[in-house]
Amino acid sequence: SAVISQKPSRDICQRGTSLTIQCQVDSQVTMMFWYRQQPGQSLTLIATANQGSEATYESGFVIDKFPISRPNLTFSTLTVSNMSPEDSSIYLCSVSLSYNSPLHFGNGTRLTVT
Amino acid sequence: AQKITQTQPGMFVQEKEAVTLDCTYDTSDPSYGLFWYKQPSSGEMIFLIYQGSYDQQNATEGRYSLNFQKARKSANLVISASQLGDSAMYFCAMREGEYGGATNKLIFGTGTLLAVQP
Numbered sequence: 001s002a003v004i005s006q007k008p009s010r011d012i013c014q015r016g017t018s019l020t021i022q023c024q025v026d027s028q029v030t031m032m033f034w035y036r037q038q039p040g041q042s043l044t045l046i047a048t049a050n051q052g053s054e055a056t057y058e059s060g061f062v063i064d065k066f067p068i069s070r071p072n073l074t075f076s077t078l079t080v081s082n083m084s085p086e087d088s089s090i091y092l093c094s095v096s097l098s099y100n101s102p103l104h105f106g107n108g109t110r111l112t113v114t
Numbered sequence: 115a116q117k118i119t120q121t122q123p124g125m126f127v128q129e130k131e132a133v134t135l136d137c138t139y140d141t142s143d144p145s146y147g148l149f150w151y152k153q154p155s156s157g158e159m160i161f162l163i164y165q166g167s168y169d170q171q172n173a174t175e176g177r178y179s180l181n182f183q184k185a186r187k188s189a190n191l192v193i194s195a196s197q198l199g200d201s202a203m204y205f206c207a208m209r210e211g212e213y214g215g216a217t218n219k220l221i222f223g224t225g226t227l228l229a230v231q232p
Contacts, residue, residue: 001161033219042205042222043159090157094220102149103220105159 002027006093006106013083013113020079021109023093028073030098034066037090037108046091049076083113117141118208118223125228127196134181135191135226137206147212148189149220150180153203162204165189166212193228201230 003026013019023032032049047055047068055068070076080087093106119138127133139148150162165173165180173180181190193200204227207220 042224043220044222045219048219092159094159102161102164104161105151107156107158110157 004106010110018081029095031096033094035092120223122226143210145212147209149207151205
């Protein structure tokens, strides 16, 4: 498995501001994903982070709100833009070392928007 | 329609006993994978066990086993000899297009909160 470091682990932000979450993996990985887990809910995929190209967003998520970068095979960022209290969630980075292997997750970022 | 259904919002089990967490799935793709993850209160997602749709035998990993009933589209997690540290949220997940062409996207169920009592 891979070691996935996600920063920050938690943050409290004011409405209208933006937060960038970083995900660093200790090895090159084929696929990286960003998930959101709203309070008491299951995980929902936000987007697939593609190396060297624009991320692929799931229905209900848009690039203007959740811009994603992936400059190389070990690093990605997710920005939560113009935050509102509804954005309060855990955001999780996940990676797959290869096709058909399990997804492994970072420890998540607990975001609270006031 | 829900692709992954976990009908037990919460479960209690006595320490050292076995417990089964239910999961049913819905897909028309003959090639898929089923996963179970554990999420303790600290929030991290821990991979537990995997079953491929073409696997002939039920998966086992230590105290975890997956009761895979393909015709019923169920993939229940069995935890044997429960420990206090097993208290957590458990999520069932599915990935379609498993054998070739997989996008690696997981679809998660709503989870079951397991409480192990001493």
